[in-house]
Amino acid sequence: MADRRSAREFVAELAAGFTELPAPPAGSSVVDGPIGWPGYDEARARAEERTGERESVLCGVGRIGAVEAMLIVFEFGFLGGSLGRRTGDRIEAAFTEARRRRTPVVSLIATGGSRMQEGMAALTQLHRIAGQAALTRAAGLPQVSVLRDPTTGGGWATLGAGADVTLALPGAQVGFAGARVRPPGDFSAYTAESQLASGLLDRIVDPAHLPETLGRWLTLLTGADGRPAEPPAALGATEPPATGWDAVLAARAPERPRADAYLTHYFDWCEDISGDRCGGVDDGVRCGFGSRGGVTIAYAAQRGSATRPAGFRTAARLVRLADRLGIPVLTLVDTPGAANDAAAEREGAGSAIAEVFAAIAGASVPVTSLVIGEGGSGGALAFAAPGRIWATPDSFFSVTSPEAAAAILKRGPEEVPATANRLHLRPQDLVELGIAEGIVTRTSG
Structure with missing residues (x-):
């Protein structure tokens, strides 16, 4: 069954001392968005009223376990967690601030893909996200993603599949093709369990264990001291063989x-x-x-x-x-x-x-x-x-x-x-x- 907890409910369960980043300036306002999609402004207003959010992602800094991290948390209730220009603004700001603070980036994803009401202006946000992720990799900072239900389209192909460590919640719908655009066939391929079996993610985590698991991963990915590993002690035979x-x-x-x-x-x-x-x-x-x-x-x-x-x-x-x-x-x-x-x-x-x-x-x-x-x-x-x-x-x-x-x-x-x-x-x-x-x-x- 789909987990429909809100972005703020996830943050409350995962992170201590969460501080939300200020929203980037909205820029010029165009009626019904960049391509004049009829009713887009009204749809956004309804989404804001329903969720209490101004966009489909919530970004901020908090402690997961003992490690401070930048969180990018999708709000699926806001237009299906879709990626638009303002979504890209927020994600870019989050990555930029993570590099300034030298913190890992944790993405909790629930998205249906790019926001069609903004046309190509929405789709090209994937370039922005990929670019920010690349800069963060080059800075030597870890990126961890958690795939919620659903994780499809560009959110899966950038923040999800592009992370250093990819976790998923049980039964999550995961795939590049969304539920309404897939060809007929084997829908079991579009699940977290199938993606794990195919080598495309690292682990499926019970929601109750997610805070502990994320804390362990962040501790590991930020806990090196640079010294060479000592070879382990022998556990078997004590003497070398004669022949x-x-x-x-x-x-x-x-x-x-x-x-x-x-x-x-x-x-x-x-x-x-x-x-x-x-x-x-x-x-x-x-x-x-x-x-x-x-x-x-x-x-x-x-x-x-x-x-x-x-x-x-x-x-x-x-x-x-x-x-x-x-x-x-x-x-x-x-x-x-x-x-x-x-x-x-x-x-x-x-x-x-x-x-x-x-x-x-x-x-x-x-x-x-x-x-x-x-x-x-x-x-x-x-x-x-x-x-x-x-x-x-x-x-x-x-x-x-x-x-x-x-x-x-x-x-x-x-x-x-x-x-x-x-x-x-x-x-x-x-x-x-x-x-x-x-x-x-x-x-x-």
Whole structure:
């Protein structure tokens, strides 16, 4: 069921000490708006009387949790939360003030799209909003959006989908096409739940938990100190393997600790992002931001499966966002390699892997990597930061798997263990080769 709380009701529940920004000057007054839409002035007057608002957005500064933020809150009761010229004036003023104050921007969106009674003058407000969001990204300030019901049209395509972190309320209608202009077909695609499954937003949040969740996110996105992440302590084996094949068996052992265990042990608490923003989610990669001793560290962790293109793109998205916000990154390497089936190739495996290589190579923040299991070829190397790689005793890193190496050399399965030994893939071999900085212990980190 649609949540029709007013903008001021949302603000009262979310923000302490909210101070509304003064409305920008209205400018020249034209009867029935810029294109003379009959009855537009009367429609605005009725909307003002019904909602008590002068426009479809309420903008101001308040504290969410411990963090001061700029809030842009849509009032759907005012002409369907539509975007007009005065809406653009207010949103531009909010972004400008956020940059002056150095505060994050939180948008709580409920809109049907651009205001048709203003024609192209309304539609081009999307340029203004996109421009302001770009300036705010360049200033290194985080942007978080909350998708209410409905979030459609330009509001979704700018403030919603363009945010660094995108949350949504359950059952919210979310999509570029509004309900009255969609072609016949599967309407389930236009829901927050569908958008989450398609990798286009990060999390669905129960309204009762929204204040706490927003507070946690704002704390994380503003809580870095710039220092490199220390590699986590080893959670599994205590001694390096004697042979290459022993290393392979240890890394593949079912009981060996995986990424989730390392993240739980390393962080006091954390929040995951989800999806590659291109239509895909890879459950074999976990990315997000965690708090360790009150300091934020971003993480991109492989969970032991073959990494799919969506996983690489999500990791690249995480690294780029962390870099822009000045948040150091920790990566956990654990994959037999990149997925190499036909579907992965059609999904752009090569370009997705290239995105991660480029994101880590171009990052100005420090990136720390720990190999916690299998390090399978380029699919694993893409997650590893040159010059800051460590390894656990129950891990290995290899140019290719022992099985693949034996097959390339036209050797039988019985030759796989000996091939593993020749590959020099043990953690101590990585240190001797200068690939890894060291082997972590249970007291490291």
